[in-house]
Amino acid sequence: MSSANILVLNCGSSSIKFAIFDMSTQSVLISGLAERLYEAQPFISWSGLHKGESPISDQGHQATLDKLALLLAEWNILDSLIGIGHRVVHGGEEFSASTLLNTENIAALRKISHLAPLHNPVNLLGIEACQKLLPKLPQVAVFDTAFHQSMPEHAYLYAVPQAWYEDYGVRKYGFHGTSYRYITEACAKLLNKPEEELNILCAHLGNGCSAAAISNGKSADTSMGLTPLDGLIMGTRCGSIDPGLIEFMMKAENTSIEDIMNSLNKKSGLLGLSGCSNDMRTLLAQEEAGNKQASQAINAFCYRIAREFGALSASLTRIDAVVFTGGIGEHATAIRQRIIDFWPNAQIALDPDLNKQAGNEHGIISQANSPKAMVIATNEELMIAQDCYELCNHD
Numbered sequence: 001m002s003s004a005n006i007l008v009l010n011c012g013s014s015s016i017k018f019a020i021f022d023m024s025t026q027s028v029l030i031s032g033l034a035e036r037l038y039e040a041q042p043f044i045s046w047s048g049l050h051k052g053e054s055p056i057s058d059q060g061h062q063a064t065l066d067k068l069a070l071l072l073a074e075w076n077i078l079d080s081l082i083g084i085g086h087r088v089v090h091g092g093e094e095f096s097a098s099t100l101l102n103t104e105n106i107a108a109l110r111k112i113s114h115l116a117p118l119h120n121p122v123n124l125l126g127i128e129a130c131q132k133l134l135p136k137l138p139q140v141a142v143f144d145t146a147f148h149q150s151m152p153e154h155a156y157l158y159a160v161p162q163a164w165y166e167d168y169g170v171r172k173y174g175f176h177g178t179s180y181r182y183i184t185e186a187c188a189k190l191l192n193k194p195e196e197e198l199n200i201l202c203a204h205l206g207n208g209c210s211a212a213a214i215s216n217g218k219s220a221d222t223s224m225g226l227t228p229l230d231g232l233i234m235g236t237r238c239g240s241i242d243p244g245l246i247e248f249m250m251k252a253e254n255t256s257i258e259d260i261m262n263s264l265n266k267k268s269g270l271l272g273l274s275g276c277s278n279d280m281r282t283l284l285a286q287e288e289a290g291n292k293q294a295s296q297a298i299n300a301f302c303y304r305i306a307r308e309f310g311a312l313s314a315s316l317t318r319i320d321a322v323v324f325t326g327g328i329g330e331h332a333t334a335i336r337q338r339i340i341d342f343w344p345n346a347q348i349a350l351d352p353d354l355n356k357q358a359g360n361e362h363g364i365i366s367q368a369n370s371p372k373a374m375v376i377a378t379n380e381e382l383m384i385a386q387d388c389y390e391l392c393n394h395d
């Protein structure tokens with residue numbers, strides 16, 4: 001087996017995605033997903049050199065990380081690894097680029113963990129598990145926030161007392177940056193343009209959802225903020241709301257700030273509006289079956305994305321393409337059409353066949369005479385593997 005293998009770990013709030021890359025060929029050897037970690041029956045599946053699936057004996061991230069350690073040993077892959085790359089969602093102001101981890105910067109990461117409560121604590125759990133399993137192996141953190149460090153001050157400042165920014169780092173950071181970085185590279189190639197000349201609007205629509213304006217290949221603005229709670233409607237997160245709502249609901253329900261924040265993070269978004277699911281596939285099926293609340297949730301979701309595109313377009317001198325990515329963006333034909341329907345002044349006309357097949361060989365789903373709309377499958381794991389490989393080889 002090659003000795004240029006990198007393990008990539010993406011610990012999410014309720015799932016763990018992993019991939020083993022052979023960087024001598026930039027190919028994936030094995031990739032997998034553990035899902036529903038806090039539900040009755042957590043489950044892990046993998047494919048590539050080895051293929052299989054298995055229930056996980058216990059709930060939570062730790063049991064899954066233990067299971068993954070057993071699988072890596074079983075696949076005889078541990079000795080071939082030269083580094084481990086971790087998706088870390090929040091890098092605060094301290095981390096503006098991918099970083100080789102050590103005791104000091106892990107401690108610094110721990111300090112900003114509360115800024116992404118659904119993500120950073122479990123990202124750290126993954127880092128600790130790997131340290132235990134392979135203490136000598138270099139580990140690299142790749143931050144969702146890094147790509148957005150190019151945002152200008154007028155985009156990232158909140159209109160709150162300046163001391164909040166100076167003393168506590170309260171500003172917009174933006175997330176899904178590793179995905180936007182991949183999309184920028186891929187889109188420039190597909191449109192045959194230098195990255196530095198690419199101007200696009202992109203929506204990353206997964207469990208977490210955000211949109212970004214990319215100007216001359218760099219992030220100019222994005223919908224998520226200090227935390228990944230702001231902006232678009234998400235699976236269980238509310239997105240933008242009137243901040244006054246928080247005090248209002250605390251008084252109305254005579255409850256704590258923790259309770260309200262828990263509801264805004266875990267019981268809102270598509271789940272809260274529909275009252276039935278955070279999963280777009282389920283909601284589309286429910287809508288088809290006549291469930292009005294599911295329909296309301298989907299419409300609010302799509303409208304908010306159209307509105308965000310309209311707002312973000314203010315920061316671009318020209319729009320080369322509107323790009324959809326993430327689980328929903330890549331797979332939900334009807335959602336892409338509905339977003340475009342809610343955005344008439346963009347004058348985009350989708351080609352129904354191209355939209356259905358999620359793009360031609362250039363990723364394009366719009367008609368020939370329309371402003372361009374595209375679908376590009378994101379690959380955060382490849383970006384993480386590349387950064388990890390580069391940092392491991394330089395040390």
Ligand SMILES: Nc1ncnc2c1ncn2[C@@H]1O[C@H](COP(=O)(O)OP(=O)(O)O)[C@@H](O)[C@H]1O
Nearest residue numbers: 205206207208278279280281326327328331332
């Ligand atoms: N064929 C599909 N049609 C509609 N929605 C889909 C389809 N496939 C996946 N999705 C949706 O994608 C979302 C998950 O996206 P994903 O990017 O995998 O999430 P994560 O943020 O966990 O990485 C879910 O809402 C799921 O319903």
Ligand SMILES: CC(=O)OP(=O)(O)O
Nearest residue numbers: 175176206207208228
């Ligand atoms: C930042 C974020 O929302 O990530 P995810 O989409 O993985 O939840």
Ligand SMILES: [Mg+2]
Nearest residue numbers: 206207208326
């Ligand atoms: Mg995701």
